[in-house]
Amino acid sequence: MKIIENAKALWNLFKDYRSMNDDDLADFYQSKCDYYQNYVAISLVVGAFVSITYIFSDYLLNGTYLPTLIPRFSILVALALFLVLINFVRDSKLITFLDFALAHCIVLATMWAIYHLEIKVHASEGFIIMNVVFLTVGFVSRPRYTFLSSVIFILEILITNTFNHYPNLDIILALQIPVGLAVVCSHILLTLYYLDHYRVRQKLELAMVTDPLTQVYNRHLLEKIVTKNALIDAQEPIAIAMLDIDYFKQVNDEHGHYTGDLTLLYIGKKLSTETHGDDYVIRFGGEEFIIIFKNCDVNNACARMEQFRRDIEAATDTPVPFTVSVGVSKYTGDFAKTIQNVDSALYKAKNTGRNKVVVV
Structure with a gap:
C-alpha cells in the first residue's frame, strides 16, 4: 500500500x-x-x-x-x-x-x-x-x-x-x-x-564534479575551490602535483582503448586510496591528474609522489605494466602560476627520461 x-x-x-x-x-x-x-x-x-x-x-x-x-x-x-x-x-x-x-x-x-x-x-x-x-x-x-x-x-x-x-x-x-x-x-x-x-x-x-570513468574529481571542481585565482580556505602549507601516465597513447594503440580506460580507472582508484581525505585528486585531462595536498609541504608531497611512482612501477595488478611522471611545486597563493610551475616540472620529468618525480 x-x-x-x-x-x-x-x-x-x-x-x-x-x-x-x-x-x-x-x-x-x-x-x-x-x-x-x-x-x-x-x-x-x-x-x-x-x-x-x-x-x-x-x-x-x-x-x-x-x-x-x-x-x-x-x-x-x-x-x-x-x-x-x-x-x-x-x-x-x-x-x-x-x-x-x-x-x-x-x-x-x-x-x-x-x-x-x-x-x-x-x-x-x-x-x-x-x-x-x-x-x-x-x-x-x-x-x-x-x-x-x-x-x-x-x-x-x-x-x-x-x-x-x-x-x-x-x-x-x-x-x-x-x-x-x-x-x-x-x-x-x-x-x-x-x-x-x-x-x-x-x-x-x-x-x-566527478569524472565518470576514474571516479575522481573533474576540472569543474576547480570552479568551486578556486576563486579569484586562489584556493578557497587555503591553509598552508599546500603542495600541488601533476601526474601523467607515460606512453599512454602506446597503451591505447597496442592494447585497445578499453585497456586504456581500465588503466585510467586503476590509477584513479589508487590515487584516491593513497591520498588523504582532505586532499583533492582531479582528472585534469586525458591521462593527466592533479593532486592538491593540504597541510603538506613540498618535500613531503615529493616523497609521497615518489612512493606512489615506485608503487605503480612495481605493481603486479595493473591492466598493463606502465609508469608515471610527476611534477610537484609549492602552492604560492597564485593558483595559475603554481599550475604553470607544476606543468613545467612535469614537462621536465617527461623530457629527461620519464618515470620520475621533478620538483620546481
Whole structure:
C-alpha cells in the first residue's frame, strides 16, 4: 500500500536525519533556508500589509478607524527594519530569527489593535489565522524553533490577556494548542521531505564534479575551490602535483582503448586510496591528474609522489605494466602560476627520461 511505502520512506529519511553530525545539519538547514527564504520573505511582506487591511473589520466592530489606526500601521516600522537587516544577513539562524521576529511583530500589532476594540470575542479567529504566518516562516527554520515560536505565541496571548481580557480565553487556548502542534508536525514532515530533495541535489552536484570513468574529481571542481585565482580556505602549507601516465597513447594503440580506460580507472582508484581525505585528486585531462595536498609541504608531497611512482612501477595488478611522471611545486597563493610551475616540472620529468618525480 502507498501509505505503508510513504511511512517507510519517512522512517528512512528520519534515520538519515538522525545520522547527520552538527556540520551536516548546519549545511542542511542553510540549504533549506536558501531554498525557501525568498518565498518566506515575500509572504511576510504581503502578510504585514494584509494585517493592516484588518482596519476595515475594526471599523465594523468600533464604527470608527481612529482607535486602531496606529496599532495597525505600526507594523510598517518592523517591516522597514526587517527589509534593511535581511540584506546583510546570510546565516540561516539569523535569517530565521528575523523572519520569526517580524511574524511576532505582526502578532503584537494585532494584539495592540485588539486592545482598542469594543468587541474582542473575534480575537480567537484572528489568532488562528496568525498560525498561517508561523506555518510560512517554518519553511526556513528547524522544527524546534517553530515549536518555540508556538510556545511564545501562547505566552503572548496569556500576557496580553491581562489587559485585553479576552472573553473566550479558554476557547482561544483550546484552539491554539492543537493548531500549534499541527504546525510543528507539518514542519517536521517538511524537513524530512526536504532532506530527500537535499540528498538528490548533493548527488547531482557530486556528479557534476566527478569524472565518470576514474571516479575522481573533474576540472569543474576547480570552479568551486578556486576563486579569484586562489584556493578557497587555503591553509598552508599546500603542495600541488601533476601526474601523467607515460606512453599512454602506446597503451591505447597496442592494447585497445578499453585497456586504456581500465588503466585510467586503476590509477584513479589508487590515487584516491593513497591520498588523504582532505586532499583533492582531479582528472585534469586525458591521462593527466592533479593532486592538491593540504597541510603538506613540498618535500613531503615529493616523497609521497615518489612512493606512489615506485608503487605503480612495481605493481603486479595493473591492466598493463606502465609508469608515471610527476611534477610537484609549492602552492604560492597564485593558483595559475603554481599550475604553470607544476606543468613545467612535469614537462621536465617527461623530457629527461620519464618515470620520475621533478620538483620546481
